[in-house]
Amino acid sequence: MSKPKIVILGAGYGGLVTAIRLQKLIKADEVAVTLVNKHDYHYMTTHLHMPAAGTDHHENARVAIKELIDERKIHFIKATVQQILPEEKKVVLADEILTYDYLVVGLGSETETFGIPGLREYAMTINSINSVRFIRQHTQYMFAKYKLDSKHKEYLTIVVGGAGFTGTEFVGELADRIPDLCQMFDVDPSLVQIINIEASPTALPPGLPNDLVEYGMDVMRRKGVQYKLSTAIKACEPGGVLLGDGQFIPAGTVIWSGGVRGNSLLQDAGFHVQRGRVKVDDYLRSLQYPDVFITGDCSIVMSPEGSPYPANAQIAVQQGYNTATNLLHTLRGKPLRPFAYDYKGTVASLGRGEAIGILKVKKVKGRLAAFLKKMIDARYLFLIGGIPLICKKMIFKQKQATRKRHVRN
Amino acid sequence: MSKPKIVILGAGYGGLVTAIRLQKLIKADEVAVTLVNKHDYHYMTTHLHMPAAGTDHHENARVAIKELIDERKIHFIKATVQQILPEEKKVVLADEILTYDYLVVGLGSETETFGIPGLREYAMTINSINSVRFIRQHTQYMFAKYKLDSKHKEYLTIVVGGAGFTGTEFVGELADRIPDLCQMFDVDPSLVQIINIEASPTALPPGLPNDLVEYGMDVMRRKGVQYKLSTAIKACEPGGVLLGDGQFIPAGTVIWSGGVRGNSLLQDAGFHVQRGRVKVDDYLRSLQYPDVFITGDCSIVMSPEGSPYPANAQIAVQQGYNTATNLLHTLRGKPLRPFAYDYKGTVASLGRGEAIGILKVKKVKGRLAAFLKKMIDARYLFLIGGIPLICKKMIFKQKQATRKRHVRN
Incomplete structure (x- = not known):
């Protein structure tokens, strides 16, 4: 009798934590676990705004998967998933086809363009x-x-579409980077523009109380960030963005952080989706295919109040824990454990030494919030890689020359 | 009676050395000297191949002019020269018109494209x-x-047109930089191509003996440089270069170092030019306008054998010395000193720790040549800015993060 086969697709927060928890819980000969990921590293999506802005090295935002998994227990395949065949219990990769008894889909998100023309072609995403x-x-x-060619002042304009979590954290870092860029290229800082455009009437991550939003926007404006709220982007063109009111903003750089949707492979595979995401049962399993667990940005988990939880790293990590446990319980014939989201709060960075957020019901801002943000990052690194990973990515971290203040440029 | 006016156009090797020598020789109230330059810094053209390749910081290739000149003796104007009017003894800048009694033109070179279509638009120059x-x-x-978008392998191809002095020195540095770039971007080094294309049948600076050329090409080939000799570039296009034989080489980066000509302002001003350069008399003065001295890449100095000396930093520096002396002698009514070029040799860098060259008649190569190259640079820094400048640009130099070997990328 062959061992049951578990295949985990994606080594993002949900998939990776599932794999890491599973390797702690299982015996090596109990089950065959395969982890498939496009890259041979895991990256911390919540940290990407820093290398995007250039205030940190991208190396501090990723970890080699081989450093995290026990290869005696988990077989890793670096490959891009081509197709999921849930009826046949198969997954198609470029060079091979995997069969599974249980599948975990943690394939993350794709950019949601809301049909805005040109975004896919001319805007960059984090x-x-x-x-x-x-x-x-x-x-x-x-x-x-x-x-x-200094007549093109628009080369120095950076437009960021979307002032939610990612947009805000990126803009905060970017504003911090501008003085270094100006020094590096002998550019007058007054010529540089950062314009954050948001369709909704408020900037900063949704759900924050007004006073925190005001505090945050004030911090950002003092750094030189311009906000355009209640403003829709109608089209993105090679040289800038066209707004809903017909105004064209010439810009050399356009970043889109206006929204994400679930990975389209799920829809292609016949799963019922809403914006690419699949509604799951209490145990994070597909309602159509109970042998398929879905975690992270690909899943929709409903709150007890009946609205979907926003997708983020925090919930994905907790889903990973739950999925690993339920896979084990399934194998051992034990009753499954329902997923209960333990919301600990949200802290959004506003750049160097500044952040705002809510912990349970307590508001935080300024240096304390910035410190908490670091602690949240450290906690995650500890969770996946222990103290050595904290040392590597946070303490003895990769140096980012452009941030070194003492360098005369 | 007003003081005589000397205007120096350009703070390249010729103009800057003229200014620096002049401020040593003259008394503050003897003559009004104005130095005009496009930038507020002087740059060492012979060092530009390093920041171009990214193996050194551009800051180590330039010096602020105010650090070099004595502003009590030399009035510095940061401006681009629009027009020279030698009949009227005037120079037109964007915001003012200068009059002179004696003019020094050291406006350097422009790219010589030999009429190859697309070079100006799509190729970069050092x-x-x-x-x-x-x-x-x-x-x-x-x-x-x-x-x-990894199907575009041509993004990793760098074509350098011209395998003379600048092309060779750049290619040597670039080959050294590739491992760092590959690490920085997770690129397989075997995908990167450096192709040096040269119309003449030999690579490396002209005038070197065959055994040195062979040695040099061997060094370069071992670093991965591919040579295409006796090969003309017929056209440069956005995605690559078209060769004389009809072959198209797709390349994301095309650098043109195939030749230079004198600054076109001279021709525009009515000077008789050959490839933009003006033939000068024994005292480096225009044959048409003896109150105009011409130095560096704008001038043609004939050797006693009757052929023009190649334009380079070495001759320009010596011309600067001579011109300063002759300006002083002119003012004081002393006989002028004819210019005699003292050729000391040529050393071309082939990247880290490697060089080839000739000192008078002695051949040099390898580490010794690389060391001599450094000494030549140091000597020039000493000449224009003394020991402090050597310390700043060569010893406690600006750090270039991408070269730091110890950084795990």
């Missing part, structure tokens, strides 16, 4: 190591290009 | 701080772009 490395290079490239 | 900063950013940008 969603992978490759994409943020590109954003950083693109921004620098525009500064260098401006110095060759 | 000729200023701005241009090399751009080359560096462009190369990095192509690596980042490749990671977003």
Whole structure:
């Protein structure tokens, strides 16, 4: 009799935590676990705004998967998933087809463009190591290009569409980076514009009380960020963005952080989706295929009040824990444990030494919030890789030359 | 009676050395000296290949002019020269018109495209701080772009047109930089191509003996440089270069170092020019306007054998010395001193720790040549700014993060 086969797709927060928990819980000969991921590293999506802005090295936002998994218990395949065949219990990769008894889908999100023309072609997104490395290079490239042809002042304008969590955290870092970029390229800082455009009437992550939002926007404005609220982007073009009111903003760099949707492979596979995401049962399983667990941005978990929880790293990590436990219970014939989201709060960084957030019901801001943000990051690193990973990514971290203040540029 | 007016156009090797020598020789009330330059810094053209490749910081290739001149003796204007009017003894700048009794033209060179279509639009050149900063950013940008769309392998191909002095020194540095770029962007080094294309049948600076050329090409090939000799570039297009034989080489980066000509302002002003350069008399004065001295890449100095000396930093510096002396002698009514070029040799860098060259008649190569190259740079820094400048640019130099080997990327 062959061992049951578990296949985990995606090594984001949900998939990786499932794998790491599972390798602690299972015996090596009990089950065959395969983890499939596009890259041979896991990256911390919540940290990507920093390498995107260039205030931290991208190396501090990722960890090699082989450093985290026990290869005696988990077989890792670096591959891009082509197709999921839930009826046949198969997953198609470029070079092979995997069969499974239980599947965990943690394939993350895709950009939601809301049908805005040109966004996919001309706007950049903060969603992978490759994409943020590109954003950083693109921004620098525009500064260098401006110095060759200084009539193009728009090369120094950076438009960020979306002032939610990711948009805000990126803009906060970017504003911190501008003085370094100006020094690096001999550019007058007064020529640089950062314009954050948001369709809804408020900036900053939703759900924060008004006074925190005001505090946060004040911090950002003092750094030079311009807000355009209640403003829709109608189209993105090679040289800038067209607003709903017909105004065209010329910009060398356009970043879109206006929204995400679930990975389209799920819809392609016949799962019923809402904006690409699949509604799951109390045990995080597909309602159509109970042998498929879905975690993270691909899943919709309903709150007891009947509204879906927002997708974020916090819930994905907890889903990973729950899924690992339920996989084990399934194998051992034990009753499954229903998923209960333990919301601990939200802290959004506003750049160097500044943040705002809510912990349970307590508001936090300023240096304390910034410190808490660091602690949240540290806690996650500890969870997946223990003290050594905290040392590597946070304490003895990769140096980012552009941030070194003492360098005369 | 007003003081005689000397105007020096350009703070390259020729103009800057003229100014620095002049301020040593003259008394403050003897003559009004004005130095006009496009930038408020002087840059060492012979060092530009390093920041272009990204193996050194551009800051180590420039010096603020105010650090070098004595403002009690030399009035500095940061401006671009619009027009020279030698009949009226005037120089037109954007915001003012200067009059002179004696003019020194050291306005440097322009790119010689030999009429090859597309070169001006799509190829980059190694000729200023701005241009090399751009080359560096462009190369990095192509690596980042490749990671977003890895079917475009041509993004990783760098074509350098011209395998003379500048082309060779750049290619040597670039080959050294590739491992760092590959690490920085997770790129397989075997995908990167550096192709140096040269119309003449030999690579490396002209005038070197065959055994040195062979040694040099061997060093370069071992670093991964591919040579295409006796090969003309027929056209440069946005995605690559078209060769004389009809072959198209797709390339994300094209650098043109195939030749330079004198600044076109001279021709515009009615000077008789050959490839933009003006033939001068024994005292480095225009044959048409003896109150105009011409130095550096704008001038043609004939050797006693009757052929023009190649334009380079070495001759320009010596011309600066001579011109300062002759300006003084003119003012004081003393006989002028004819210019005699003292050729000390040539050393071309081939990247880290490698160089080849000739000192008078002695051949040098390898580490010794690389050391001599450093000494030549140091000597020039000493000449214009003394020991403090050597310390600043060579010893306690600006750090270049991308070269730091110990950083795990």
